[in-house]
Amino acid sequence: xxxxVTRVGLAVLxxxxxxxxxxxxxxxxxxxxxxxxMAFDLNPTESALRAHAYSSREAAAxxxxxAGGGCGxx
Amino acid sequence: MPPExxxxxxxxxxxxxxxxxxxxxLAPVASLAQDSAAVLQFGRYQESGRDLFGLSSxxxxxxxxxxxxxxxxxxxxxxxxxxxxRQDTWSGATPIATxxxxxxxxxxxxxxxxxxxxxxxxxxxxxxxxxxxxxxxRTDGFGNLTGGEDTQLVHTIAGASRETRRQVDFDLRREWxxxxxxxxxxxxxxxxxxxxxxxxxxxxxxxQKLTTINAGLAYTSSNISATLDHDAVPYIxxxxxxxxxxxxxxxxxxxxxxxxGKVLYGRRExxxxxxxxxxxxxxxxxxxxNLGYTHSQGYLSNPYKxxxxxxxxxxxxxxxxxxxxxxxxxxxxxxxxxxxxxxWLFNFRYAQYIAAADAGLHLNYAYFSDDWGIRAHTxxxxxxxxxxxGWMFTPMARYYTQTAASFYTPYLVTNQGQYxxxxxxxxxxxDLSKLPPYYSSDYxxxxxxxxxxxxxxxxxxxxxxxxxxxxxxxxxxGSLKWGGGGEGPxxxxxxxxxxxxxxxxxxxxxxxxxxxxHAVHHHDGGADAAPAxxxxxxxxxxxxxxxxxxxxxxxxxxxxxxxxxxxxxxxAVKADACGANGCLVAPSWMNTSMYMVELMYAPxxxxxxxxxxxxxxxxxxxxxxxxxQEQAALAPDVAAMYAHHTSHEHTSxxxxxxxxxxxxxxxxxxxxxxxxxxxxxAPTGDVSVKLRDTHQIDAGFDHYGMQLxxxxxxxxxxxxxxxxxxxxxxxxxxxxxxxxxxxxASGYALGNxxxxxxxxxxxxxxxxxxxxRGAYTQQGxxxxxxxxxYYALSPVDYPANYGGRFWDLGFGASYAFKGALAGNQxxxxxxxxxxxxxxxxxxxRRGTFYASWQYGF
Numbered sequence: 001x002x003x004x005v006t007r008v009g010l011a012v013l014x015x016x017x018x019x020x021x022x023x024x025x026x027x028x029x030x031x032x033x034x035x036x037x038m039a040f041d042l043n044p045t046e047s048a049l050r051a052h053a054y055s056s057r058e059a060a061a062x063x064x065x066x067a068g069g070g071c072g073x074x
Numbered sequence: 075m076p077p078e079x080x081x082x083x084x085x086x087x088x089x090x091x092x093x094x095x096x097x098x099x100l101a102p103v104a105s106l107a108q109d110s111a112a113v114l115q116f117g118r119y120q121e122s123g124r125d126l127f128g129l130s131s132x133x134x135x136x137x138x139x140x141x142x143x144x145x146x147x148x149x150x151x152x153x154x155x156x157x158x159x160r161q162d163t164w165s166g167a168t169p170i171a172t173x174x175x176x177x178x179x180x181x182x183x184x185x186x187x188x189x190x191x192x193x194x195x196x197x198x199x200x201x202x203x204x205x206x207x208x209x210x211x212r213t214d215g216f217g218n219l220t221g222g223e224d225t226q227l228v229h230t231i232a233g234a235s236r237e238t239r240r241q242v243d244f245d246l247r248r249e250w251x252x253x254x255x256x257x258x259x260x261x262x263x264x265x266x267x268x269x270x271x272x273x274x275x276x277x278x279x280x281x282q283k284l285t286t287i288n289a290g291l292a293y294t295s296s297n298i299s300a301t302l303d304h305d306a307v308p309y310i311x312x313x314x315x316x317x318x319x320x321x322x323x324x325x326x327x328x329x330x331x332x333x334x335g336k337v338l339y340g341r342r343e344x345x346x347x348x349x350x351x352x353x354x355x356x357x358x359x360x361x362x363x364n365l366g367y368t369h370s371q372g373y374l375s376n377p378y379k380x381x382x383x384x385x386x387x388x389x390x391x392x393x394x395x396x397x398x399x400x401x402x403x404x405x406x407x408x409x410x411x412x413x414x415x416x417x418w419l420f421n422f423r424y425a426q427y428i429a430a431a432d433a434g435l436h437l438n439y440a441y442f443s444d445d446w447g448i449r450a451h452t453x454x455x456x457x458x459x460x461x462x463x464g465w466m467f468t469p470m471a472r473y474y475t476q477t478a479a480s481f482y483t484p485y486l487v488t489n490q491g492q493y494x495x496x497x498x499x500x501x502x503x504x505d506l507s508k509l510p511p512y513y514s515s516d517y518x519x520x521x522x523x524x525x526x527x528x529x530x531x532x533x534x535x536x537x538x539x540x541x542x543x544x545x546x547x548x549x550x551x552g553s554l555k556w557g558g559g560g561e562g563p564x565x566x567x568x569x570x571x572x573x574x575x576x577x578x579x580x581x582x583x584x585x586x587x588x589x590x591x592h593a594v595h596h597h598d599g600g601a602d603a604a605p606a607x608x609x610x611x612x613x614x615x616x617x618x619x620x621x622x623x624x625x626x627x628x629x630x631x632x633x634x635x636x637x638x639x640x641x642x643x644x645x646a647v648k649a650d651a652c653g654a655n656g657c658l659v660a661p662s663w664m665n666t667s668m669y670m671v672e673l674m675y676a677p678x679x680x681x682x683x684x685x686x687x688x689x690x691x692x693x694x695x696x697x698x699x700x701x702x703q704e705q706a707a708l709a710p711d712v713a714a715m716y717a718h719h720t721s722h723e724h725t726s727x728x729x730x731x732x733x734x735x736x737x738x739x740x741x742x743x744x745x746x747x748x749x750x751x752x753x754x755x756a757p758t759g760d761v762s763v764k765l766r767d768t769h770q771i772d773a774g775f776d777h778y779g780m781q782l783x784x785x786x787x788x789x790x791x792x793x794x795x796x797x798x799x800x801x802x803x804x805x806x807x808x809x810x811x812x813x814x815x816x817x818x819a820s821g822y823a824l825g826n827x828x829x830x831x832x833x834x835x836x837x838x839x840x841x842x843x844x845x846x847r848g849a850y851t852q853q854g855x856x857x858x859x860x861x862x863x864y865y866a867l868s869p870v871d872y873p874a875n876y877g878g879r880f881w882d883l884g885f886g887a888s889y890a891f892k893g894a895l896a897g898n899q900x901x902x903x904x905x906x907x908x909x910x911x912x913x914x915x916x917x918x919r920r921g922t923f924y925a926s927w928q929y930g931f
Binding site: 027031032058060 | 356
């Protein structure tokens, strides 16, 4: 378990390291990032529905904090 | 109630705001054009059946319909809120256990042997294992070895009545220049599971929002009260004699429900924490990484899942047919998972802008690990492609693989008898301590993979409305597990998900109306609109106009019974309402609610088209009419149904019928207008809603009133007259429903309906209006009757006890929004019954409530 945690933690740190190396992108150059096709959650209601199906059929959690309750025991 | 579905009803607010949070460098929520918006979504999940190896289950595979409504608004520049309402209704078959095929867990209960397989968990004849391999030996089904082993496993499939889960949750968000704070919470309720949750989250931007860090903490408390399968209770309990020896959890106990049933009461608590980072990499790429930890404690098992156990009783081995065989008895016990689970999730998302295609490429990976021994990987790729004119096409593919939980097992073998005789001769149940500490046969804890994909297609209309449709399809298979070694093909299935949703920018309604020069009230979206309970009350004035409305209707029947117009007591109902058979039970109340989405579009000036999907909810409580002596004399199956009906509330729900209409103007002279509508409703609502099998009998169809649609193609004409003399306005309408088929697929047709209604209203300058309405409705009785098994115990099971002639008085109020929300209108109406003349015997009507929200654009 501990090994898993360490591994995941290292991955996050690596990401931060990677990111800080990516220097500055001024706000006025971020037009592409602001486009709807670049949103991390492209269609929130659809992905919520899919996440509900995944999590009722697979053991892995969807990883949302403030996650809702409920069983949907089917 | 598997823990893995614990995270299911994730806060949609988070999802809705995620897009904004994910845009470092731009003011997060301000970048959402709509400060006030609403989303409505229908979804359907459909699963395939499992391979039962030569048998066909009598149950339909599992299906779930869901409905979600979300609305968000900005209270101030810095304070935003979201409210989400969600409900899921599901029915169909689900695996409750796994066993070797030789144990014949799915058999027909019907004497004809062809009515479809039903679950049996206890065996009927002797079964054998090979002494060395412990694999099942092949028999002819009558206890005779036919040579060789049969290692094929198969799920034991059981059906379930419709159940509904409802959830309401909120999120409040306070923003600063470089930070935001979220508080969220909610409640999820279903008959056997109540969950309350509360969370707090924060985010902080650094480096001109090149970097955003977010963290969150959430707490969930859940109470479980699961009525155990009546058919399962005997072997769950008889295996031991008291609850404690089969079932051990410090956080749950099993109690008698008073009607011979058993209820499991449990409790669990979940704490979840996340830490996340979003980073802009280049002008065209960004990444997001999240680490999540969930600590769950309490009753984490699924009270409906069983594990089959082969008892190898040393005292019985003289019965073995050969020296190489062991003779076994098969029993089943409730699954048992640890009371503690710790889960870790690492999530990585990468988004790359592809300039050549103006597209977004998304690569997502997640790693999951828990202390139950499950490791999972998820790979997902999405391509978001704008295709012009507001269209966006987003195909996706996903692969998921997991290892099994350490305590997962298809079945158990134990070297002891199910019972042994004590010195006093009493039967002593087996020793639970000889079994492993934890065991579950839930396929979700097995090793498998899931591979599939889908797409969403969206269209943003120019007036603040976006429509989405989504489809996805997945194969769940042991052979798809990464690296092999997954569960056998008996557990394979596939599923698909379809959805349709609409998003409304509430502030765009007024803007669009103003921009297009349409006076808002000219849509009848103004203060002089028809009351909320009147359908087809207006047409759109000009080609190209859109209107959307969400309508809610809720009605209640309760109190005493009526025969025609006359009140009758329960004795009369018992004696006369069910023909010569007499009634055994009668409803004490019934609630029906219906949600309707009304979408209107005028392709030309002289015609308005309308599509109306619907969603139904019903619930009913019945009371028993028999004396204890009469109950004692009932046949066993009827006694079982009697207990089934009177023990608890029954619910039904899901997608209802869908209407397609055309509205045509007849008259538009000065202050007088008239129009007609013609249309059909398609029988998209299920009319084969059945009760869960109970007490080893096939319970058959639920009551007629619990079916979700008419089941027939129906013709719906109406004619409407409107007049105004400010501040007064008037209207009258005649409408009908004609069933165009004499029988639906279940063997009956609802009666035709004729309605006449007229109203008068007063509209104030401020946008408020009030209406008074009279309505007369006549509906015929049901024709035909169910063409399959059903137990006609209640007045509501007799076709003659439907329809009648009804007089109602309606009191309505309406408000047409001004300012930023102009173009939106909220209407409410209460319809009070003032005269009833029922066909046959029916429960008194208490009234109908209508609410409608209209959005003209």
